[in-house]
Amino acid sequence: xxxxxxxxxxxxxxxxxxxxxxxxxxxxxxxxxxxxxxxxxxxxxxxxxxxxxxxxxxxxxxxxxxxxxxxxxxxxxxxxxxxxxxxxxxxxxxxxxxxxxxxxxxxxxxxxxxx
Numbered sequence: 001x002x003x004x005x006x007x008x009x010x011x012x013x014x015x016x017x018x019x020x021x022x023x024x025x026x027x028x029x030x031x032x033x034x035x036x037x038x039x040x041x042x043x044x045x046x047x048x049x050x051x052x053x054x055x056x057x058x059x060x061x062x063x064x065x066x067x068x069x070x071x072x073x074x075x076x077x078x079x080x081x082x083x084x085x086x087x088x089x090x091x092x093x094x095x096x097x098x099x100x101x102x103x104x105x106x107x108x109x110x111x112x113x114x115x
Contacts, residue, residue: 003032003040012046013053020049026062028052028069044076051084058092 009029010017023029024039029048031039048069055065068087072080 002043004043004045006039006041009041009045009049013049015049015053020045023049023052027066028062047081048072051088055088058088058095060091 004012006017006020009020013020015023020029020041021039024031029041029045031041031045034040051069052065055068060068068084072084
């Protein structure tokens with residue numbers, strides 16, 4: 001497995017270098033250090049960031065995302081990523097149902113607060 005620099009991970013994941021370092025500080029990706037103290041990431045770091053960005057868009061917290069990614073094995077295979085995809089899809093669909101229910105409450109004219 002090859003390693004990637006911050007810039008390479010940034011390009012592959014579509015985020016800035018500072019975002020790569022943010023995801024590392026949050027424990028969503030990990031880096032080894034070279035003798036010159038430069039970060040080197042595993043080749044799946046960009047994929048983990050792309051997953052994290054989708055998870056953020058559906059409203060998961062950093063802690064939720066950390067737990068989600070921690071469930072992956074050290075060298076995830078396609079089936080592992082597909083399982084993660086299934087979990088994210090189910091969570092997004094659950095949140096959409098919850099939002100529709102909230103809209104139904106608002107549209108029904110029910111009083112939400114006694115002011």
